Amino acid sequence: MQRVRMSLPYFENFGWQAEVVTVAPPYTDMAQDELLLQSVPTFVKVHTVKALNKSFTSKIGLGSIALRSLWYYRQKINRILKKQKFDLIYFSTTQFPVCILGAYWKKRFGIPYVIDMQDPWHSDYYINKPKSQRPPKYWFAYRLNKYLEPIAIKNVDGLVSVSAGYVSQLKSRYPQIKNVPSAVITFGAFAPDLQIAVQNGGRFPSLLNEGYFNMVYAGRGGTDLHQAIRPxxxxxxxxxxxxxxxxxxxxxxxIGTSYAPTGQGQATILPLALQLGLENYVTELTGRISYYHTLLTLQQANALLIPGSDDPQYTASKIFPYLLTGKPVLAIFNKASSAIPILNDYGVQHVYNYDEVSEADLLTFFDQLSNNNFNHTEYNTDAVAKYSAVEMTRAQCLLFNQIVNGYR
Known part of the structure; x- marks a missing residue:
């Protein structure tokens, strides 16, 4: 959702007019933030669809918003495509089961489609992990994804991804798409979001400790982050x-380390702090907070921590809000992560991979933090422009042009 939202103000700059189809707010149990609408241009047409009521479907173990809304997406977009001519269908969501409709619409209406792989869809990453480290309902999700992914991917006309690894893995798994156009495009830096957060700051309670040096990470947790956090x-x-x-x-x-409903998430970072005797210095809030509450909290922090997964394909595509704050950043990733060269492009001082980061590197960071030796960070202006939301939109539109021109 975030990639498209940040691109909507700029698509027309590059010759594309977008209409959005999304699930109506009453049908989702995800954290909602009406402030997001402030960044959506009024000229963009937004269609909404219904979904099966989760209070009923959860009784048979079906909670996924993608599965609950699939039939409604099919019906709604069928009606839209019968009335209007469209050049391309773009799936940009981590609710991947919806993407199987691309093959159906392509066959019925002759419209090419693109899938944005923001995360892996069908993945073996967790298959050998202990049950305690697997996502909820992993057994069912693994088998469902194994069945649905080929329906969507074998017929796809183009791929966008935050990771080159995701694309190469798919093209290796499905040889029939080895020549389809693809592009590795990170999420862009969208400065208006930080302004919206500040302007509405009175809506959100402070989550930080007044009178302390607060170091913040906001995002999903997991034991796969321990190799980055432990040092x-x-x-x-x-x-x-x-x-x-x-x-x-x-x-x-x-903050916001679990995807589970508020109050039901299990801490995954605090146990590491307990193991090292640091529980008095570490707070983990598993419940998700709204997007703009997150952005405000990042701006209120003294410094920001960005730990990466032990999965080399993990990209931490949300690094740009951190960079836009101008706060001191400590980032530690798998050495193969694409986040490292991006952060280096920006000129972030403390960027390391967890195999090579030294004790001296981290002691220097803490010394600078405690002495308040960090000034407001001025990043490489070329990198700031290169990774802006407008440039990321340009890259998407270049791929769209290539697909549509080759499809005619």
Missing amino acids: VFEAFKIVLKHDFAKYSKIRFHF
């Missing part, structure tokens, strides 16, 4: 022991 915690233990009075004011906040 940070271990270095923090060292500086605490060296000069307790100086460093004991630092607090770590991990």
Whole structure:
């Protein structure tokens, strides 16, 4: 959703007029933020669809918004396509089951379609993990994804992805798409969002500790982040022991770490802090907060932490809101992650891979943080322009042009 939302103001700049079809708010149980509408241009036409009521479908174990809305998407877009001519259908969502409709509409109406792979769809990543580390209903989701993914991917006309690894994996799995156009496009930096967050700051309670140095990470948790977080915690233990009075004011906040409904999420970062004896310095809020509450909290922080997964394909496509704040950033990723060269392009000072980050690197960061030696960060202006939302929209439209011109 975020990629398209950030692109909507700019599609027409590159010759494309977009209409959006989405699930109506009453039918989703996901965190809702009406402020998102402030960034959607009024000239964009938005259609909404219904979904089966979760209070009924959950009784048979069906909670996915994609599956609950699939029939309604089919019916609604059938009516739209009968009335108007469209050049392309663009799926940009992590609710991947909806994408199987692309093959149906392509066959019925002759319209090519593109899928945006923001995450892996069918993945073996968790198959050998302990049950406690797997997502909820993994057994069912794994088998469903294995069945649905080929329906959508074998007929796709183009792929967008945040990771080159996602594209190469799909083209290897499905040889019939090896020549379809594809593009690796990160999420763009969309500065208006930070302004909207500040302008509406009175709506949101503060989640940070006044009078402390607050270091914030907002995003999903998981044990796959431990390799990136552990060296940070271990270095923090060292500086605490060296000069307790100086460093004991630092607090770590991990916010929105679970996709489970509020109050039902299991902490995945706090157990690591407990293991290292740092539970008094680490707060984990598993419940998701709204997008703009997140952006406001990032701006209120003293410094930001971006830990990457041990999955080398993990891209942390949400790094740009962190960078837009101008706050000090400590980023640690798998050495193969595409986030590292992006952060280096920007000129972020403290970017490391967890195999090579040294104790000295992290001690330097904590020393700078406690001494308040960070000034408002000025990033490489070429990188700021290169990764802006408008340039990411341009890249999408170039791919759309290639697909449509080749389809005629």
